[in-house]
Amino acid sequence: MPARINTPDPARMATSLVEWFSQHGRDYPWRRTRDPYAILVSEVMLQQTQIATVLGRGYYARWLEQFPDFQTLASAGEEAVLKAWEGLGYYRRARNLHCLAKSVLEQHGGVFPQAHAAILALPGIGPYTAGAVASFAFGQAQPIVDGNIARVLARIHNDATPVDSTAGTKRLWERAKALVDATADPRSLNSALMELGQTHCTPTKPACELCPVRDQCRATKPESLPIKQARQEITAVTERVIFMRTSQGVLLEQETGKRRTGLWKLPALPSAHEDKPPPVLLKTQYGITRYKVTLWVHEPHDSQVPWPGTHRFITFDELESTPMPTPYRHALRQLLQRGEFRLDA
Numbered sequence: 001m002p003a004r005i006n007t008p009d010p011a012r013m014a015t016s017l018v019e020w021f022s023q024h025g026r027d028y029p030w031r032r033t034r035d036p037y038a039i040l041v042s043e044v045m046l047q048q049t050q051i052a053t054v055l056g057r058g059y060y061a062r063w064l065e066q067f068p069d070f071q072t073l074a075s076a077g078e079e080a081v082l083k084a085w086e087g088l089g090y091y092r093r094a095r096n097l098h099c100l101a102k103s104v105l106e107q108h109g110g111v112f113p114q115a116h117a118a119i120l121a122l123p124g125i126g127p128y129t130a131g132a133v134a135s136f137a138f139g140q141a142q143p144i145v146d147g148n149i150a151r152v153l154a155r156i157h158n159d160a161t162p163v164d165s166t167a168g169t170k171r172l173w174e175r176a177k178a179l180v181d182a183t184a185d186p187r188s189l190n191s192a193l194m195e196l197g198q199t200h201c202t203p204t205k206p207a208c209e210l211c212p213v214r215d216q217c218r219a220t221k222p223e224s225l226p227i228k229q230a231r232q233e234i235t236a237v238t239e240r241v242i243f244m245r246t247s248q249g250v251l252l253e254q255e256t257g258k259r260r261t262g263l264w265k266l267p268a269l270p271s272a273h274e275d276k277p278p279p280v281l282l283k284t285q286y287g288i289t290r291y292k293v294t295l296w297v298h299e300p301h302d303s304q305v306p307w308p309g310t311h312r313f314i315t316f317d318e319l320e321s322t323p324m325p326t327p328y329r330h331a332l333r334q335l336l337q338r339g340e341f342r343l344d345a
């Protein structure tokens, strides 16, 4: 028998959540504003980065200081945008924000659209971000479902349907929609669901005794929910690059792949040298999506010149301001900190 979508009672639950949030909701900068730009930036930054990093390490404040509105961001150069994002990873988010700012300027005269369909049509905006901006900035009854909310809703309904399956996703959005439709304050309702998932309805050891909807929650074994489909396995891969410094600076290669276009990295070891690679200067590891990468940094080989057009010597003064994925930045710093590679004064 199919699960009932709207049980427990959405109106009662929405009231409990909104009341609880008005008393216990944490104070974040993006909760003090109705500016769609500031809200959008927070949502995009928080997609794959912890609040502690975004706030504690000053990324959010610095970004808004450097790019306070859509106009400023749209007119900025890509290198400056990527540089401001450096350390947050998943650089596609920065590029999408940049592209989105240009669209807001070109297609909407610099004013962020309020219609949900128009928000969804902007580049890089999916249903979650569209719902977040529509509800947080404009108070619209648009639902949001992220990992925290999926966990809360799966538990409240004691639903073991995998939350990342088509059926599970559909059901979550329907349940989230039923809740925002049942309140006059969708902004607080959505914030409350997120907050509940972050504070009490946590992945392990949920604090049900403190939960504002404990009398309505149907979870019998909350720790066992949500169910997810089998995870992709982590694949180990090897990456070989070179470190070459001269009086002109350090040789870097500009990325052209989808994920990191425009960023600079240590140049790949030419394939001709892969069978018999030059001596190793550094070995380190990093993770990206489902890959565990072992990064080998080699000495350059004499015959590796001339370099292709994607390669350039970056002066030592320019290095820190050059946008670069974190793994290469860390490797470069380690190499430069070693005495034998220090630039002569």
Ligand code: SF4
Pocket (backbone or CB within 6 Å): 152, 155, 156, 200, 201, 202, 206, 207, 208, 209, 211, 212, 213, 214, 217, 218, 219, 222
């Ligand atoms: S009662 Fe427990 S499991 Fe249910 S929503 Fe609250 S914290 Fe989560």
